[in-house]
Amino acid sequence: MYKFGVIGPGAVGAVIGESLQNSDYHVTFLGRKEGKVCIERVEDPESTTFPVEAISEVETVFDYLFIAVKGTQLEGIMPHLDKLMHADTVCILCQNGYGQLGKFQLPGNTYQAVVYISGQKKGNVVMHFRDRTLILPENTVTKKLKKVIAASNLDIQLQSDYRNEVWYKLIVNVAINSVTALSRNTALILQEEKVQSLCKRLIQEGVEIAAAEGVYFQEKVLEEIMKIYAGYPSQMGTSMYYDMINGQSMEVEYIQGFLYEKSREHDLNTPCLDTVYSLLLASEMKG
Ligand code: NDP
Structure with missing residues (x-):
């Protein structure tokens, strides 16, 4: 079974992790420190809470890592990345903007997603407003990812005109x-x-x-x-x-x-x- 990690359990990261967890994929939420994240929705009385582990403490090696910290927070996760990855780990950078991949030494198997997930984090509560879409370039690695997580409601769209x-x-x-x-x-x-x-x-x-x-x-x-x-x-x-x-x-x-x-x-x-x-x-x- 593939191991998924989500670095940055914020508005975007929590929703990605939730999508995978709800379909029984093996997901770890990695935050600055140990705690929890709760996802809420307007007009939905049900909320879901997930445990968050401290990135510095986690010893799991992941097959897929979704990086959903803000661009300004990327530097802070860099010292932890190596231990979380094996040679074929695929990283999906889930951030707005562009140019991050050129500035940071992210592993070769990293792709930046154009993110259409709308939410806001306050304290440890994420209010999810709408959407669960990540747009990625189309290649063999992203095609495999789409297949691997096909049972989740995370909408991975592969675009040739990425x-x-x-x-x-x-x-x-x-x-x-x-x-x-x-x-x-x-x-x-x-x-x-x-x-x-x-x-x-x-x-x-x-x-x-x-x-x-x-x-x-x-x-x-x-x-x-x-x-x-x-x-x-x-x-x-x-x-x-x-x-x-x-x-x-x-x-x-x-x-x-x-x-x-x-x-x-x-x-x-x-x-x-x-x-x-x-x-x-x-x-x-x-x-
Ligand atoms: P959030 O602030 O909600 O989430 C970022 C998360 O990363 C927080 O949980 C933060 O923890 C955590 N974090 C920060 N530093 C570290 C670290 N060193 N180790 C582990 N975790 C860390 O941001 P968003 O989810 O809103 O944004 C993520 C990206 O997605 C941004 O590039 C944003 O522009 C983009 N985006 C956001 C959308 C939205 O609607 N929110 C829509 C589309 C794109 P802590 O809370 O402790 O700071």
């Missing part, structure tokens, strides 16, 4: 995360036309950077993403907004920072991105 999915999510994230974090306000701000215009310009700049990287979107993508934003409840925050108001590190390096680097590499003119990126960096500076 890069397109990565860039689409990056572009969706760059505008809404930037404006909500910098204004320290929720999706309510989309009611202001000037904020909508700024979002559109950020999306357009993202589309231009993607094109320079050989990933092309049709013109209607702008309207499509603005429609997604329009569907957000006004009280909804984004992960960067929550990190900002809670004084936690934001995943700026892998979203705005990644796009900024690509923009410079291709010598593009991206004034809105450059501005929001500078201000986000400035907001994290400490004396």
